[in-house]
Amino acid sequence: MSKPIGRTVWAIAEGYIPPASTAPAPELVSHESVCMLNAGLQEAHVEIMVYFANRKPAGPYRFTVAPERTLHVKFNDFTDPEPVPKGTEYSSTIISDVPIVVQHTRLDSRQPALALLSTIAFSSD
Amino acid sequence: MSKPIGRTVWAIAEGYIPPASTAPAPELVSHESVCMLNAGLQEAHVEIMVYFANRKPAGPYRFTVAPERTLHVKFNDFTDPEPVPKGTEYSSTIISDVPIVVQHTRLDSRQPALALLSTIAFSSD
């Protein structure tokens, strides 16, 4: 179980934080998240870069995923070095120093019934 | 057709059982499931580990998938060695002794119209 599972280079081509929400509860606010599983025994140091259509990339956004832990982060919450704008098309790369597994999810509640999408990200080594 | 299809090591980075439901029927209660296909001729012995953000992993949860059969299990229904908490972010690994194929699905009916997500899980050998 402790053998590292995953890869070190990941990419998500789709990216868009819906600029509005109809949902009452905070957890139903429209958002995009990246879920990172570190099933190994070494701490994972992760750098996320965000790519746009018409400007240079933002980042790196740095995260640490403890051994045998998962970390779900929302692009909505990114602040350092800068926030990710809502209603804007983007992509992202996720580079780790040890193998991890990455999945991309969006919750869209612009209309009064939420919609979801998710996919395992593209990976290589 | 009888040649084993699939891999032995799988991972799902996303994991979240919505803590509420608006749906009337039991089959529309918010849930997450893992679907395992054993297209081979040997019984598959599967161990699922569940990883969290702030505590040690839970499991292994053990399942047997008969030859040429599928098994869809809901994380909502896991009890041994412990239940998977609702409204909590997690990830999972699915390790089998023979090749299988794994897909992850969530049904979210927190708002009065269900949402779905699904992806083939990450795999390696």
Added chain:
Amino acid sequence: MSKPIGRTVWAIAEGYIPPASTAPAPELVSHESVCMLNAGLQEAHVEIMVYFANRKPAGPYRFTVAPERTLHVKFNDFTDPEPVPKGTEYSSTIISDVPIVVQHTRLDSRQPALALLSTIAFSSD
């Protein structure tokens, strides 16, 4: 452009035709489909097997995908050698004699707002 793209062995672990629909139009009836792209110059002969939890597999269901054509088929419409039951968990394998690309989609309109899921299927050679 004419070089064959894809693989010959595919699998979809998730499978479930929602047993009800609220949608008025025929194209919004709850369904599951498998989309097969044959981007090559040779006819693809495809055999789909459907696996269940508690009985032997059904099939093969046979399809031909013409060169440089796509074929989207609904599990709802399978009849030969037998229909696929609604409200029942299943999985499927898709075997072709030439490379194809396979994607799995479900439309669920059990509640009065449709939900969608889709994923590229698992592939090997």
Added chain:
Amino acid sequence: MSKPIGRTVWAIAEGYIPPASTAPAPELVSHESVCMLNAGLQEAHVEIMVYFANRKPAGPYRFTVAPERTLHVKFNDFTDPEPVPKGTEYSSTIISDVPIVVQHTRLDSRQPALALLSTIAFSSD
């Protein structure tokens, strides 16, 4: 970060632009998009071919993705050499001269609550 991530040959087997929408805002009109990330330092020249069930393929549709940029395009907006018909099943291939990452997304607002699907496309080299 500047090392090219991705592959040069991609395919999306599912394809269908819902022929109607209930959404008020332009950005909620039913659509299908292909998101292309070029994380490398060289311009990517991309050719998309669209495959149908009963006629010869359309295309190539040509796009350029600048270095370290993303490009999200909607099949709805394709015009040259011809538009992609709505309410029609199709598939697509995406061929680039340098590595890119491709993801497929549909927004369906035929019913008064949008639905989403997304998946990383199939890739090879």
